[in-house]
Every structure is written in C-alpha cells, then in structure tokens.
Amino acid sequence: MGLVFVFLGELGALDGEIGFREPLVNPDSPSSFYEALDETSLADNSMEIVKIQGRKIAIAKRYGKIYAIDNECPHVGGALGWGTFYGNSVVCPLHQWTFDLTTGKATKGISGDRVAVYEVKVENGKIWVKFPASQT
Numbered sequence: 001m002g003l004v005f006v007f008l009g010e011l012g013a014l015d016g017e018i019g020f021r022e023p024l025v026n027p028d029s030p031s032s033f034y035e036a037l038d039e040t041s042l043a044d045n046s047m048e049i050v051k052i053q054g055r056k057i058a059i060a061k062r063y064g065k066i067y068a069i070d071n072e073c074p075h076v077g078g079a080l081g082w083g084t085f086y087g088n089s090v091v092c093p094l095h096q097w098t099f100d101l102t103t104g105k106a107t108k109g110i111s112g113d114r115v116a117v118y119e120v121k122v123e124n125g126k127i128w129v130k131f132p133a134s135q136t
C-alpha cells in the first residue's frame, strides 16, 4: 500500500493566514482509486487538470513518472496544473511558488507549506488516483 499525503485543506476561503485552509478530507475515510484519464493522453513533461470527487487534481507526467497533486496553490489559488516544471517540482503560474511532485512540500514559497499529493497507478491504459471516498 502506497503512502498518501493528505493536506487537510479546504478549497476556497483562507482564514487570514496565508496557506492555511479549513479541513476538507477526513483522513479516516476509506480511499478508492478513481479513473483520471487515458495514459496516452498525457504527454511526458506535461500536466492535465481533472476533477475527482469534486476536487481539481493536477495529473503530471515528469520524466515518465506520473504524479497527482492538488491543483489549487495554497498561496492564493493559482492552478498548479497550468504551471511549469522545475526539476521534480511544479511551479505555480501566478507567483512561482514551487511544490515537490513527490511530497507536495513547498520548495519555494512559505517553508512548511504543502499541497496534497495522491497515490497513482496505471492500469488498463488508464491513470487512476487514490482519493478518499468521502469528504465528510
């Protein structure tokens, strides 16, 4: 079983502290794999934004490896899936904070900030993302 990082964050309202969000995902919820997209539709060194369980997820293929991270930047909501790559990080298109694709940790921006990253698998030609079945 792979490790799933879940940042307890709510898309939307900030509470006054940059990067802090209200809880969204119950870490005790059972998780399931959800179909994200056809593997062949994601070119190497590119990203696509998909919606899973109502949440936008950026699916990235970097040097042949596939990653899934929350699409919304914890700074002020830039779409990470519209960003670029720097090494093994994604660069937010708005203010260039960067987040490691493996851990979700900010590599440029506020130290200690992060985005959620999700376990992925490729099966039957599809990219699947492991995501909590319930967000309550």
Ligand code: FES
Residues within 6 Å of the ligand: 073, 074, 075, 076, 077, 078, 092, 093, 094, 095, 096, 097
């Ligand atoms: S929204 Fe500002 S760095 Fe992403």
